[in-house]
Amino acid sequence: MKITIFLLFVLGFSQAFSLTLEQVKTALKENLIPQDSIEMNLRVSVRAASIYQQSEVYIVRKGADKSYIEIKNDFLKQRSIVNGKKMKIVNLKTNKTQIVDYNGEFLQSDSYANFNPLDSGTWNEPKFYSGNLYAIEGLFTTIYYNQKLKRIEKVESIKDAANTLTTFSYDANNKIKKMEVSVIVNGQESVVTTEFLRMQKSDKVPDKLFEF
Numbered sequence: 001m002k003i004t005i006f007l008l009f010v011l012g013f014s015q016a017f018s019l020t021l022e023q024v025k026t027a028l029k030e031n032l033i034p035q036d037s038i039e040m041n042l043r044v045s046v047r048a049a050s051i052y053q054q055s056e057v058y059i060v061r062k063g064a065d066k067s068y069i070e071i072k073n074d075f076l077k078q079r080s081i082v083n084g085k086k087m088k089i090v091n092l093k094t095n096k097t098q099i100v101d102y103n104g105e106f107l108q109s110d111s112y113a114n115f116n117p118l119d120s121g122t123w124n125e126p127k128f129y130s131g132n133l134y135a136i137e138g139l140f141t142t143i144y145y146n147q148k149l150k151r152i153e154k155v156e157s158i159k160d161a162a163n164t165l166t167t168f169s170y171d172a173n174n175k176i177k178k179m180e181v182s183v184i185v186n187g188q189e190s191v192v193t194t195e196f197l198r199m200q201k202s203d204k205v206p207d208k209l210f211e212f
């Protein structure tokens with residue numbers, strides 16, 4: 001009888017602390033603003049060898065077919081507005097503009113708003129790592145997820161000759177405030193740091209921002 005009670009206790013304990021991939025995906029979606037309904041101010045710094053560059057980025061997405069992106073750095077000052085099947089590109093240095101067809105192709109700025117690696121790829125079920133952390137393994141990548149705080153702490157990736165480590169920092173309200181990506185290739189390190197100066201829903205942004 002005592003053995004049976006003990007086994008039931010152990011079984012119940014293990015089930016209470018188990019974690020599934022679907023539970024992680026659901027928790028992350030609840031904590032993150034959808035990419036197609038977001039307004040963000042970012043500061044992106046790139047450091048590699050003797051190179052250093054900093055960019056100011058403003059992104060608004062409102063629905064699947066409206067986006068507004070401004071990127072400003074020492075080499076590029078550009079605004080891109082997508083509205084339906086058209087995209088307006090403005091060179092903010094010369095004020096020259098052009099309007100081109102847009103078919104939903106990937107833009108460089110899309111990567112700034114995509115900080116949930118579980119959105120794509122194939123992932124295994126979470127495995128207990130230590131403390132509150134669970135490891136979720138993909139083909140070349142391992143995600144470390146904090147079950148208690150319901151957030152990703154770091155992502156490690158090894159592919160070909162590149163070792164990549166992405167670490168996330170959060171504020172007191174558990175909102176992401178910084179993402180740092182370190183890539184080491186043949187002993188040379190490059191670091192991209194993204195600071196989230198503002199991140200909120202875009203429902204209050206007027207539609208006239210996307211008109212041209």
